[in-house]
Amino acid sequence: MADTAIKSCRLCPRQCGASRPARGSGEGFCRLPALPAVCRAEKHLWEEPPISGTNGSGAIFFSGCVLRCEYCQNSAISRRSCGAVTDENGLIELFQRLEDQGVHNINLVSPTPYYPTIRKALERYKPAVPVVCNTSGYERAETLKSMEGLIDVYLPDFKYASSETAEKYSQAADYPQAAAEAVFEMYRQVGSPVYDENGIMQRGLLVRHLVLPDNVENSLGVLDWIDENLPKTVPVSLMAQYFPTGGEVHPELRRRITAEEYDQVTNYMLLLGRDNGFFQEPEAADSRYVPEWNMIKKEDKT
Numbered sequence: 001m002a003d004t005a006i007k008s009c010r011l012c013p014r015q016c017g018a019s020r021p022a023r024g025s026g027e028g029f030c031r032l033p034a035l036p037a038v039c040r041a042e043k044h045l046w047e048e049p050p051i052s053g054t055n056g057s058g059a060i061f062f063s064g065c066v067l068r069c070e071y072c073q074n075s076a077i078s079r080r081s082c083g084a085v086t087d088e089n090g091l092i093e094l095f096q097r098l099e100d101q102g103v104h105n106i107n108l109v110s111p112t113p114y115y116p117t118i119r120k121a122l123e124r125y126k127p128a129v130p131v132v133c134n135t136s137g138y139e140r141a142e143t144l145k146s147m148e149g150l151i152d153v154y155l156p157d158f159k160y161a162s163s164e165t166a167e168k169y170s171q172a173a174d175y176p177q178a179a180a181e182a183v184f185e186m187y188r189q190v191g192s193p194v195y196d197e198n199g200i201m202q203r204g205l206l207v208r209h210l211v212l213p214d215n216v217e218n219s220l221g222v223l224d225w226i227d228e229n230l231p232k233t234v235p236v237s238l239m240a241q242y243f244p245t246g247g248e249v250h251p252e253l254r255r256r257i258t259a260e261e262y263d264q265v266t267n268y269m270l271l272l273g274r275d276n277g278f279f280q281e282p283e284a285a286d287s288r289y290v291p292e293w294n295m296i297k298k299e300d301k302t
């Protein structure tokens, strides 16, 4: 395998300039190596209907994250490098294995620190089904440009409208600005959604927002930004699934959202005339909907 180490990493908005060896611990904020580790690669049924459809989405969950949200719903895999380290050959095998299972798409979950390897894999083998980039929204537009033509569907979160909230919960005061630039770049690349005859998204942008307890104002601010900057053909998915994971969080995050909070946000979205989005039932706020992460054991495959 060619040397895949990254000498000075500036892939995400943190732009640490850190050294990331091919394997082991990197020196940047994310502490991640250059080669991706995959925690799970399975058919996934819990995305929005145009993504999961009836056959499921071929989700590849990468370990680690460039954000550090204190309330992370997937902290078992986002806070550390876990799973099987792999390279572009291993990724191509995963793409093909998932395609053989009849999934509607290949869904790259938290790919940000690993774009160089993912790009190499997609340049060699572009799946016959759409490739979905499923991200926190904390992206550098420059980095996303390097993925142009390889990603068909962008599925970013838009978490925060205010720098203070972004800093408070995710140590990322620049999140609103970075996410705005990233979403513009995503829209430039893929535009509004295009669906096949079964309603499965083939191309386009779908923006997600997780409603947090005691943070309705933040959610309304996010919706304002989306409505002012993206056409109504871009759907918004309002997620009600927040649940406290038991970790150290600010006091207001130690409960689920209330029905009233969720109603305030959904009603505002409808008031804005964005009625082509997705909503969740309150029972989505349950840890049962977090996948088990031990499907791929920690072993070095390459």
Ligand code: SF4
Pocket (backbone or CB within 6 Å): 009, 010, 011, 012, 013, 014, 015, 016, 017, 018, 020, 026, 027, 028, 029, 030, 031, 032, 066, 112, 113
């Ligand atoms: S991917 Fe990691 S090392 Fe690279 S800039 Fe982002 S946080 Fe820093």
